[in-house]
Amino acid sequence: MVTVLALAACGTPKGPYGQPVHFSERATVAGHEVTDEAFASAVRDxxxxxxxxxxxxxxxxxxxxxxxxRATKxxxxxxxxxxxxAIAGAMYLTRAGELTKEMLGTNGANALGAASxxxxxxGDDGRARAMYEMLLRVAPPAEQPDIKLHIxxxxxxxxxxxxxxxxxxxxAAEVHAVTRHLLEPSKEARDAAVARTIELLDRAVALRTAYRARRIQPQREEGSEAVRALTTGGTVLAAIYLRNADVHGAIAAIEKAHARDLVKPDLLHALEAVADRPDTEKWLDLARAIRPPTPREAIRDDEDWSKDIDxxxxxxxxxxxxxxxxxxxAPEPAALVASTLVELGMAEAAPAVLLDAAKAQKDPRVLGVALGITLHAMTVELEAEDADAARRAFRAADPILKIADASKTKTAPSASRVRAVMGEIEVREGHLDEARALLSESAKREKxxxxLLALARIDWHDQKIKSALDRLNEALGAEDTQKLPTLRAEILLLVSDITREQGDLGAARTPLTEALRDLAKARSATEQDDRARVERLLSRVxxxxxxxxxxxxxLERALDAAPRDKRQTAATVGQLVSRAFVQGDLSAAREGLSHGLVAELSREDIVYYALWVRLLEKQLKSSGDGAAERVLQDAQSDPRWIGRVAQFGLGKLKxxxxxxxxxxxxxxxxALFYSAMELRLSGDSKGAQDALRKVVGSTGLDLMEVALARDLLSGANAKVAGPVPEVGLP
Incomplete structure (x- = not known):
């Protein structure tokens, strides 16, 4: 994603910081409070x-x-x-001497306290020390003695x-001081890191000198530390200053420590080039020279960067x-910065950083990189359950999407794909009007x-049956459908479900049979996650x-296919427990939950699976084995929605x-689904049925609760008649 594409010509530098060749017009006012909506532009500015x-x-x-x-939340x-x-992101933007009490404030104290x-x-003492040192700046006098005790x-x-x-x-002192300075951008922390690094270098050089003079083998642990210091110490010394973009400080420190022979020639050359003429190309050369080596490079050069890579x-x-x-x-620095911002809790700023490069460059690969990083930013936020942040990233990318729309060349990914992903996010969040608009715009530009499957699901929800089936038929001919047997199976499965709900059971068998045959052939897929998904779809068919x-x-084969992939395991366990819930199979539900516990699935997943088991235990009047209840008890104090769900499962919330x-x-x-389950347990079957219909009619199309409600309402009618076609399954 951050491959070199092109670099614009650089102008004549002025002053110690160089002269920008391109003026970035500011979108925000300096000194004003930054809102969520303005954050992306504020970071760029x-x-x-x-x-x-x-x-x-x-x-x-x-x-x-x-x-x-944001870090506090x-x-x-x-x-x-x-x-x-997020805290690291804030501190990496800040250089030695720039940190002020006003930057930290009340919210900062809360974030730093939790991080400490x-x-x-x-046991990360360097970073813990950084948090406590910064807390001292904002803590009330009464709290400062306790913080000092921690230090x-x-x-x-x-x-x-x-x-x-x-x-x-x-x-050890060097590692502690350097990691402290990473998160504490103060001159004191920088100077401590420099002093400890120089002390380590001096001791290592002394040990080497003594060994050469007397040929006395040092202790193994001292010898190993000396080798680390002599191979990496000079670079680390430079990196401490470059963490603050201080080239002159880096050169001076290397000279003071007599460490020129301990710094790689390409790094020295890059440092001196920037000091002589700071421009984009030379700073970029320096960024490459100081970057962490790949594992292969480290092995080749016999260097141990494990303690200093950050x-x-x-x-x-x-x-x-x-x-x-x-x-x-310039595309490469923009891509480097943008992709790193995504990992540092500032995902929505990435598209804003990429905008000028997207405007200026004619190479479609630049647009592709910008769209790819935008897509990654949205995905990262979605995986973190922060749909609002994903929306902000998408909105920040709007000018890039328009540039891509106007371009006559194809990009990978396309602007249509980015819109489609945002539409899928809105489906997941239950905002169907927004989803429909985004997906429709995407489909106009790229089929x-x-x-089309996502749009068909919305049509089905809206009772637009003909439109849904037309879209699904069109989807079967799409290029991506032809390449992905799992996507084709999803489409065929939905065609069958819609046809069956219309009462034509015979016609519903045909797409199911096609899906079964396609999936049976796809079982030879080499990727573990592909095999797991194929087996889950096979189970549904x-x-x-x-x-x-x-x-x-x-489903058992799906578990075996990707045993170390938690995303795949969570999806498989969810299907195991949900189908057992519908079938009233308590033993299978408990077994599925057990798989989830062994896999240490996230609370966001395991609480729901435990709740389904607990509801089934109550329905069958089983005393329970305690596993589901323990999961719910552990989560009940969570301040998020998941804590409310756990409280309901424990009977502490109606x-x-x-x-x-x-x-x-x-x-x-x-909540509507679990209210329906409460009515069901109380014996109010009619009330439960009515509530389940409301769930099916709600906007949460992607929720497993909607699928559960649909299956519970369908009962035996969810199945088609006749024998299972023979396709050679084990």
Whole structure:
């Protein structure tokens, strides 16, 4: 994605920071509070501001404050790493000496406090120290003694748990100080990192000198640390300064430490070139020279970067940011910066960073890179259950989409594909009007089977049966459908379901039979996730034929196909437990839940599976084996929606209360389904049936609860008559 495509010509540098060859027109006002909607443009404008300028100071304060506010919310979720990434993003934008109390504020204190606890749990003393040092800047006087005690405890732990060998101690101190500076952009942290790195280098050089003079073999751990220092220490010293885009500081530190012979020639040359003439191309060369080596390169050069790889990544990012500042139309630095922002909790800023390059370059590959990074940004946010952030990334990419629309050349991915993915996100979120508009616009420009399938599902929901079937028939002829047997099977399965619901059971068999034959052939797929998906679809088709035992075997094969892929395992376990729930098979439901527990599936998945098991236990008046209840008890205090769902499962929340608590269309659909299950358990069959019809008519098309409601309402009518076609399944 970040392959070199082209570099614009660079102008004559002016001053120590160089002269941008392209003025990036600002979209936000420096010094104003940054909103969610303005965040993408605010980050782009910050990256364009000159180092040390009043403009940069104002923009940095506003962006960091907003990012730390977002980090606070993310630290409250189940995935703490998402919050930590957001904090890292804020700090990587900030250079030594730029951090102010105003940047941190109340939200910053909350984020830093939560992160300090997380780092302490992990034993990451350098990053924990960084959090506590920054907390001291904003903590009330009454809380500061406790924070200082934490810092003292970290220092004591670092000192007492390391080998007494002086060089090993110096190595541990270097790692601690460098990782601290990554997340603490203060001059004190930078100077400590420099001092510890130089001390390590001095000790390593002394050990080497002594060995050469006396040929006395050092202790193994000291020898290993000396080799690490001598092969990587000079580069790390440069990286500490480059983390702050300070080329002159890096050169001066290398000279002061007499470490020129410990720095690779290409890195030295790149440093001196930027110091002499800072422009985009030279900063980009420096970003390449300081980047972490690939595993193959590290093995080839016999270097151990395991302890220092993060500082190289951040230093390379800072160099790429400077290359971008000097020419925002250059594709490679724009792509490097944008793709890294996605990983640092600023996904919606990626399209804004790519915009100038997309406008300026004529090569369709540049547009393809911009659209690909945008698609990745949306996907990352969706996987983190943050649909609003995915929408912001999509909106930020609107100018790029328009450029792609106007282009006469094809791109990979296409603008239509990006719109289709956003449409699929809106389907998932229950916003069908928005989804329909996006998917329709995509289908006008590019006939993709997946897009037409999504539109057909919306038509089916809206009772536009003819339109749905017409779209599905068109989808069967689409290029992507011809290449993907799983997509073809999904389309055929929906054709069968719609036809069956219209009462034509004979006609419903034909597409099912086609799907069964296609999937049987596709079982030879080499990719594990492909095989798992094929087997899950086979199970659904076999269930439609009434072949329950064969369907169960297919799901067991799906589990075996991708045992270490949690996404695939979650999908398979969900299907195992849901079909057992519909069939009233408590033993199979418990077995499915057990698979999920062994696989350590996320709370967002396992709570629902446990709830279905618990509902089935209540329905069958079984005392339960305790597994489902333990999952629900563990999740009941979660402040998110998942905690409310767990409380309902434990009987601490009524169905009506769950409906009242629902804040989104999908949450409301889930709540309606569980209210229906509550009515069912109370013996109110008619009320339960009516509620299930409301679930099927709701906008949550992608929810498993909607599929469950449809199957429960269909009962035996969900199956087609006749024998299962013989296709050679095991």
């Amino acid at each position: 910050l990256l364009a501001a000159e180092p040390g300028s009043r403009e940069r100071s104002l923009r940095l304060e506003a962006v960091v404050a907003k990012q730390l506010s 993310r630290m409250q979720g189940a995935d703490k790493q998402r919050g930590i990434a 606890l997380e780092f302490a749990k992990r 003292q405890a970290i220092d004591a732990w670092t000192r007492d748990t390391v080998s007494k060998a002086p060089l090993v101690q110096a190595g 500082v190289l990544r951040v230093a390379s990012l800072a160099c790429a940011m400077e290359a971008y500042r000097l020419d925002a139309t 993709l089977g997946a897009t 076999l269930d439609r034929f009434g072949a329950s035992t064969k369907a169960q075997r297919a 169905g009506s209360d769950l409906v009242a608590a629902a804040a989104t269309p999908t949450q409301r659909t889930e």
